[in-house]
Amino acid sequence: MNDQASDTAVEVKDLRMAYGKKLIQENIGFAVKKGSIFIIMGGSGCGKSTLLKHMLGLQPPAAGQVLYGDTDYWQAGVEKQDEIRRRFGVLFQGSALFSTLTLTENVMMPMKLNGDLKKTDGERRDRAHELLELVSLGHARDLLPNEISGGMKKRAALARALALNPEFLFLDEPSAGLDPISSRKLDDLILELRDRTQATVLVVTHELPSLFAIGDDGIFLDAQSKQPIARGAPKALLERCEHPFVQAFLNREVPEGESANE
Amino acid sequence: MSEPVAHPPALHRHRERILALAALGKGALSRFESVRDVATLLGELVLATFALLRGRARFDRADTWAVVQASGASALGVVALVNLLVGSILAFVGAIQLQKFGAEMFVADLVGIATVREMAAVITAVVLSGRTGAAFAARIATMQGNEEIDALKTMGVSPVEYLVLPRVLALTVMTPLLYVFACAVGLLGGWLVAVGTLDLSNALYWDRTADALAGRHFILGAMKSFAFGALVAFAGCFYGLRAGRNAAAVGEATTSAVVSGIVGVIVVDAVFALCAYALDV
Numbered sequence: 011m012n013d014q015a016s017d018t019a020v021e022v023k024d025l026r027m028a029y030g031k032k033l034i035q036e037n038i039g040f041a042v043k044k045g046s047i048f049i050i051m052g053g054s055g056c057g058k059s060t061l062l063k064h065m066l067g068l069q070p071p072a073a074g075q076v077l078y079g080d081t082d083y084w085q086a087g088v089e090k091q092d093e094i095r096r097r098f099g100v101l102f103q104g105s106a107l108f109s110t111l112t113l114t115e116n117v118m119m120p121m122k123l124n125g126d127l128k129k130t131d132g133e134r135r136d137r138a139h140e141l142l143e144l145v146s147l148g149h150a151r152d153l154l155p156n157e158i159s160g161g162m163k164k165r166a167a168l169a170r171a172l173a174l175n176p177e178f179l180f181l182d183e184p185s186a187g188l189d190p191i192s193s194r195k196l197d198d199l200i201l202e203l204r205d206r207t208q209a210t211v212l213v214v215t216h217e218l219p220s221l222f223a224i225g226d227d228g229i230f231l232d233a234q235s236k237q238p239i240a241r242g243a244p245k246a247l248l249e250r251c252e253h254p255f256v257q258a259f260l261n262r263e264v265p266e267g268e269s270a271n272e
Numbered sequence: 273m274s275e276p277v278a279h280p281p282a283l284h285r286h287r288e289r290i291l292a293l294a295a296l297g298k299g300a301l302s303r304f305e306s307v308r309d310v311a312t313l314l315g316e317l318v319l320a321t322f323a324l325l326r327g328r329a330r331f332d333r334a335d336t337w338a339v340v341q342a343s344g345a346s347a348l349g350v351v352a353l354v355n356l357l358v359g360s361i362l363a364f365v366g367a368i369q370l371q372k373f374g375a376e377m378f379v380a381d382l383v384g385i386a387t388v389r390e391m392a393a394v395i396t397a398v399v400l401s402g403r404t405g406a407a408f409a410a411r412i413a414t415m416q417g418n419e420e421i422d423a424l425k426t427m428g429v430s431p432v433e434y435l436v437l438p439r440v441l442a443l444t445v446m447t448p449l450l451y452v453f454a455c456a457v458g459l460l461g462g463w464l465v466a467v468g469t470l471d472l473s474n475a476l477y478w479d480r481t482a483d484a485l486a487g488r489h490f491i492l493g494a495m496k497s498f499a500f501g502a503l504v505a506f507a508g509c510f511y512g513l514r515a516g517r518n519a520a521a522v523g524e525a526t527t528s529a530v531v532s533g534i535v536g537v538i539v540v541d542a543v544f545a546l547c548a549y550a551l552d553v
Contacts, residue, residue, distance in 0.1 A: 066422075066426055067425070068422055068425055068426070092428040093428075095425070095426055095428040096427070096428045100422075100423065102419040102422060102423060103419070104418060104419050106418055106419035106422060106423040107420075108415075108420055108423075109418065109420070119427070120427045122332075123330050123427055123428075123429050123434075124428055124429070180426075
């Protein structure tokens, strides 16, 4: 039991998500193993990104716990919450790069605000250049976000997410809007980064090739029943899960009883 | 096909009354939420100020300097133009009325007191609300839409420390400086019209101005401009942070910031006027 607990990076217990009186999801519970890639799956509008916001501390849940170690994030004090958040690296769906800063300055930002104060600006700049090289953006380091493509923005945001060597890497729809080749390259990069940094990675996605390529474990949220309907690695769910909606989703089919026009 | 059931008039009136009551309740709750949000942001701003005083606030100094520049030096042109014209208009209106009583020389008193005590501070604040307050709201609302504020939060950085505090401080410091400049330009506008249209000498005009202006008028004007600067910046940041994430949100935030800023300035000015009257200042 203790081994299992020490192996857990983050745990969600009895979480209930709602906007006012409108229920989004309930009975959500899962534990994410350290160093694994955990996928939050489900159709559009089922609450995947909202779940990520609850885990990131951006929006409180209606009920339930998000445990980092023994600490329930939503019951912790402000300083403890800040301390937990400094262990996060986040890639937002829209990249969320600071539009007035160059890519180098964007990557330096978390280091400036949270990093080692002993580091000089030059050292931070060197580290930012190193991270931009890692995501193959060395040539674009002095460009502004509006001067680069969507795929490059995602990679730059990933470099910024890695700036503080995070324990937790949260990726919200990393391959959304990317062409298949860029998407595949990003998946390879995520796997490489996980292996290199040993970070625990949580990914929200409904891109089938991505979730099969990178997912070690996952949860499937259902918009209709408003609760999780499957748990496990995406490949295992494809092979063994009998839930018709999960099967339809993972096989890219229209579920029985629904027409293609619905 | 069945025909719709006709409700008796009494039932219809009862239903309308219930709906009106529900709308009233919703409106009241929405106002209450707004007041609560203002109080929350104000509290966070006070905490951020304490953090700044303890040297623990996290914000970008270069960005703060850019805000100071944008809300101060860059506003000089428009502040000068508007206050010059307001000073001139005061002198025109005063000259026409005072000439009827042969009291033209008191134009200098009118322009001096009205400019220093009221107009320079109010007009400058209105200009800043339309210019700087709107810019603050648009910038922060755009950041909200681009998830940049969420990114700051996940870096463990308070958006109030990083975005609101530098802006409120910058405008609170710069507005009194712009007020002093606006006073000088407003008096200049009055002088140009008074000397140009009335039979007044330069020396007489400036002597009357110096006699009319007491230190208390400057202190009152400066205090107002200090409060107006903080208010305009707060309104801009408040509506920026409250903005939604859709395409219309930036426009809505900007409009709300400007309207609230201007209305707030007039209300605060009225409060100052009442206080000054009560204290015989």
